Amino acid sequence: KEAVAINEHPTPSADLYTWLEAKGATVNIVVGPVNEGGLRGTVATKDIASGDLICQIPHSVTVDVGDHSLPGAELAVQLFRRQLTDPKWNASFEPYWKSLPAMGTLHSKEIWENPKHRELLQNDYLARYAEVNTNWTRDVFAGNASLDPGRMFPALLAEKLPGADKVTFEDFKHAASLMATYTFVFPNKEGTYMRVLLPLFDLINHKGTGANTYVGKDAATGSYHLIATKDIKKGEEVTHCYNWDNERNDYSLIHYFFIQKLDPPRLCAIDLPSGSLDGGFTEPDDRYLPHEKGAIQELIAELEARLSGFPTTEEEDEEILAKEGGKLDWISHRVIDFRRERKTSLRLAIERLKEREKIAYSLLSSTTKASAGKEEL
Numbered sequence: 104k105e106a107v108a109i110n111e112h113p114t115p116s117a118d119l120y121t122w123l124e125a126k127g128a129t130v131n132i133v134v135g136p137v138n139e140g141g142l143r144g145t146v147a148t149k150d151i152a153s154g155d156l157i158c159q160i161p162h163s164v165t166v167d168v169g170d171h172s173l174p175g176a177e178l179a180v181q182l183f184r185r186q187l188t189d190p191k192w193n194a195s196f197e198p199y200w201k202s203l204p205a206m207g208t209l210h211s212k213e214i215w216e217n218p219k220h221r222e223l224l225q226n227d228y229l230a231r232y233a234e235v236n237t238n239w240t241r242d243v244f245a246g247n248a249s250l251d252p253g254r255m256f257p258a259l260l261a262e263k264l265p266g267a268d269k270v271t272f273e274d275f276k277h278a279a280s281l282m283a284t285y286t287f288v289f290p291n292k293e294g295t296y297m298r299v300l301l302p303l304f305d306l307i308n309h310k311g312t313g314a315n316t317y318v319g320k321d322a323a324t325g326s327y328h329l330i331a332t333k334d335i336k337k338g339e340e341v342t343h344c345y346n347w348d349n350e351r352n353d354y355s356l357i358h359y360f361f362i363q364k365l366d367p368p369r370l371c372a373i374d375l376p377s378g379s380l381d382g383g384f385t386e387p388d389d390r391y392l393p394h395e396k397g398a399i400q401e402l403i404a405e406l407e408a409r410l411s412g413f414p415t416t417e418e419e420d421e422e423i424l425a426k427e428g429g430k431l432d433w434i435s436h437r438v439i440d441f442r443r444e445r446k447t448s449l450r451l452a453i454e455r456l457k458e459r460e461k462i463a464y465s466l467l468s469s470t471t472k473a474s475a476g477k478e479e480l
């Protein structure tokens with residue numbers, strides 16, 4: 104238990120399953136720690152065959168929060184409005200609210216306030232990305248964003264919704280982060296893509312290659328289904344792919360605050376030729392890497408310059424984690440782990456490019472030899 108980091112969330116009480124089943128849900132997963140680090144996730148409670156239904160939750164236990172394209176802070180305003188306008192409905196969702204992470208245990212771009220944590224990224228673009236999103240959350244709470252006032256938090260105070268005055272900035276940040284990291288995107292009856300809260304399904308972790316489920320919506324009933332895409336054994340972790348962009352650690356860190364140690368690791372999105380977090384990174388690195396000798400050499404030089412330009416090396420980061428790991432707060436720890444993993448992926452990409460360069464060289468030298476031979480003749 105002591106080894107469980109602060110960001111690892113407690114197993115929800117039986118109330119969650121009792122509530123869901125009373126509402127007509129089918130549940131064949133259970134929530135608990137899924138690795139040695141204590142990461143919370145879901146595991147199958149029985150053997151399930153590929154193609155079979157694992158869970159079904161009815162529309163009545165889900166929440167359509169708002170348009171899918173809205174930032175977390177604006178969705179948070181909509182959720183608070185609903186909760187404060189309808190306290191009876193809000194109270195009936197208590198088993199669900201309790202299953203969500205506690206205050207202070209979340210992190211994401213919406214609430215990346217500490218400049219020291221941004222600095223640890225060792226990248227100005229990522230730091231700025233986090234800062235801009237965080238400022239937006241603060242502005243939406245304070246009523247300072249360039250938005251229709253009805254979409255900002257002070258509107259709830261102006262509407263005199265009971266309890267609105269009790270909502271602190273800490274509560275608001277927590278909700279904004281939850282809206283960005285614990286919601287799904289599905290169309291409502293009118294065909295508008297919404298951010299949807301799906302109890303229990305939102306406790307399933309991400310996996311890209313190797314994920315064993317997908318989540319679908321039954322358009323007729325509005326219920327949601329979790330379907331196995333592989334045979335799953337009882338006790339095995341249940342995962343689904345949130346988004347292929349999460350296979351890039353800078354994307355997953357900034358948006359969801361997790362990183363993966365893939366083998367081989369993929370380059371960060373910002374280290375690909377597009378150099379941004381704008382999404383659509385569905386291809387493995389090899390599709391981005393050039394084949395032509397001159398271009399390979401140029402890219403090697405660029406990636407080497409990047410790798411040597413960091414204020415700390417991969418080994419130094421490793422040492423910081425090994426020596427000071429226990430003293431670091433969990434956010435710093437994860438950011439340092441991220442930048443170390445970024446450096447590993449750069450180093451390995453350079454090694455792969457050098458292998459490729461050798462092949463490009465031998466092709467070139469045999470052509471050169473052949474043409475030189477011709478000249479002699």
Ligand SMILES: C[S@@+](CC[C@H](N)C(=O)[O-])C[C@H]1O[C@@H](n2cnc3c(N)ncnc32)[C@H](O)[C@@H]1O
Binds near residue numbers: 143204359
């Ligand atoms: C929708 S929740 C999933 C459930 C979450 N683990 C929990 O216990 O509440 C999304 C969050 O889970 C964590 N997460 C999801 N997939 C992960 C993964 N593959 N590795 C590490 N953490 C992951 C991240 O903190 C992410 O922001």
